[in-house]
Amino acid sequence: MIKARAAVLREPGQDPQLADIELRDPVADEVLVHIDAVGICHTDISVASWFTKVPVVFGHEGTGTVVAAGPQARDRIGARVVLTFASCGACPNCGADRPAYCDQSAQLNMRGSRRDETSALRLDGEPITGGFFGQSSFATYAITRSRNAVTVPDAIAPALAAPLGCSVQTGAGAVLNVVAPTADDPVVVFGAGAVGLSAVMAARIAGCRTIIAVDPITARRDLATDLGATHTFDPGADVAAAVGELTGGAAAVIDTTARPDVVAAAVGLLRSRGTLALLGLGAPTAELPVALIMAKGITVRGVVEGDSDPHTFLPRLADLHLRGELPLDKLVAAFPFDDFGRAWAAAKAAEVIKPVLVTA
Numbered sequence: 001m002i003k004a005r006a007a008v009l010r011e012p013g014q015d016p017q018l019a020d021i022e023l024r025d026p027v028a029d030e031v032l033v034h035i036d037a038v039g040i041c042h043t044d045i046s047v048a049s050w051f052t053k054v055p056v057v058f059g060h061e062g063t064g065t066v067v068a069a070g071p072q073a074r075d076r077i078g079a080r081v082v083l084t085f086a087s088c089g090a091c092p093n094c095g096a097d098r099p100a101y102c103d104q105s106a107q108l109n110m111r112g113s114r115r116d117e118t119s120a121l122r123l124d125g126e127p128i129t130g131g132f133f134g135q136s137s138f139a140t141y142a143i144t145r146s147r148n149a150v151t152v153p154d155a156i157a158p159a160l161a162a163p164l165g166c167s168v169q170t171g172a173g174a175v176l177n178v179v180a181p182t183a184d185d186p187v188v189v190f191g192a193g194a195v196g197l198s199a200v201m202a203a204r205i206a207g208c209r210t211i212i213a214v215d216p217i218t219a220r221r222d223l224a225t226d227l228g229a230t231h232t233f234d235p236g237a238d239v240a241a242a243v244g245e246l247t248g249g250a251a252a253v254i255d256t257t258a259r260p261d262v263v264a265a266a267v268g269l270l271r272s273r274g275t276l277a278l279l280g281l282g283a284p285t286a287e288l289p290v291a292l293i294m295a296k297g298i299t300v301r302g303v304v305e306g307d308s309d310p311h312t313f314l315p316r317l318a319d320l321h322l323r324g325e326l327p328l329d330k331l332v333a334a335f336p337f338d339d340f341g342r343a344w345a346a347a348k349a350a351e352v353i354k355p356v357l358v359t360a
Contacts, residue, residue: 001025001122002032006057006139007340008123009048016048016058016138018340022122023139025068029146030120031075032068033083036158037334038137040347040355041166042193043281047132053112056129057121060085060109061356062137063161066149074146081149082318084165084310085109086134089147099147100305109133133166140337140359150314156321159356160328163194164314166305167354168328171198172317173306174254174277175206185251186210188243188269189229192220194331194354195279196256197227204228205325210247214239223353227330235262243269250274258282267292267300275299334358 002023007016026032039061048058062083066075075081086108087099094102102108113119113131120143121130130136134148152161171194181187187203189196192215203211204227212231213224221232231246233239243250249271255263258280266276267289276298293300306313320326333352335343343355 002141004139004141005337006121007059007344008055008057008128009051010055012052012054013049015341015344018338019123021057021128021139023120023141023143024122026070026073026143028070029072029074030070030143031066031073031081031146031149033062033064033081033142033144033149034067035062035064035137035140035142035359037064037162037356037358038062039162039165039167040343040357042347043166044138045344045348046281047110053115053129055123056112056132057136057138058132059136059138059142060133061162061165061167062135062142063152063158063165064142075149075151079151080154082152082161082165082314083135083137083142083144083148084150084169084314085305086131086145086148097309098307099309100307105304112136138340138357150310152315152318153322156318159332159334159358160321161318162356163328163331163354164317167194168198168317168326169306169308169310169313170279170303171195171254171256171306172202172326173308173313174279174303175199175202177307177313178277178301178303179252179254179275181206181208181251183207183209186212186247188212188214188250188253188266189224189256190214190235190254190262190266191256191280192217192224193256193350196254197224197331197353199254199256200224200229201227201326205320212243212246212250217350220353223330227327240265240268247271252277254279256280260286264288267298270296270298273297273299275301277301277303279303332356
């Protein structure tokens with residue numbers, strides 16, 4: 001058994017607290033990763049409010065070094081890896097290089113492992129729920145499968161590599177993999193958090209001449225401008241009129257808010273045959289103007305994890321960062337792992353864009 005320090009949620013709706021845990025050795029194609037850094041994502045906070053299979057360890061933006069491997073693992077000991085979402089590798093979507101839409105995605109990512117002897121984690125000698133997004137990386141060590149572990153260059157700092165596993169690939173992938181805009185395609189991004197700002201950076205990388213970011217927080221609008229937005233608006237303004245005047249209709253709207261009113265209004269910003277990409281997790285339904293969608297041939301598209309094949313897309317993102325085109329350092333606020341409580345509170349209060357816990 002491997003001893004580790006982890007943030008453990010003991011009761012639904014409470015905040016995770018640091019505790020000592022143990023991990024079993026990796027089996028089959030699993031790898032044991034020493035976690036160098038792990039990001040806190042809005043999904044961690046949302047799920048912690050209702051998850052009932054407690055005690056549990058969350059965390060799904062881990063990065064670190066492989067220190068042990070099961071007999072079928074393809075990752076070498078010593079490899080630097082980013083941990084990302086889990087997929088089965090056997091269903092039709094996985095076979096077609098669409099692992100974000102794996103048939104087993106909900107089970108593998110959101111429900112965690114069974115609390116029996118198969119669990120990788122122990123608290124006070126008893127099995128607890130692990131395997132959140134196939135990793136449970138709010139810990140100094142994590143066990144994951146080779147499919148979850150993507151090799152990245154040693155040159156990228158751990159605190160900047162961690163968000164690649166979820167928030168950055170989600171926002172950047174929505175633009176680069178789904179919308180794929182040209183220079184003449186105006187893009188509007190609702191929400192300037194880590195996902196939305198990643199979309200802004202990706203639109204700039206794509207060469208878009210008009211990139212509009214909408215967020216109520218002045219500092220986030222300013223950062224969006226710094227990262228490539230050509231125009232920013234407070235949602236309290238007449239965004240529809242402003243977008244119409246600037247663009248005549250957007251080619252794509254990226255929504256990261258998951259607010260029904262924003263989603264419904266976003267349709268009206270699009271030109272004919274435009275695309276509304278829905279990235280946020282929040283309200284389960286929204287009323288949409290169906291007649292307008294039909295009349296203008298609009299596509300409303302859900303996007304999971306940026307439609308990414310992580311083993312090809314994450315190295316691409318790392319390379320973009322190392323070339324100076326994806327300045328992840330402007331998103332990240334690093335916290336020592338022992339300050340988990342402070343980082344968690346900062347994430348809940350939206351005081352920082354992307355809090356990342358660093359273990360050393």
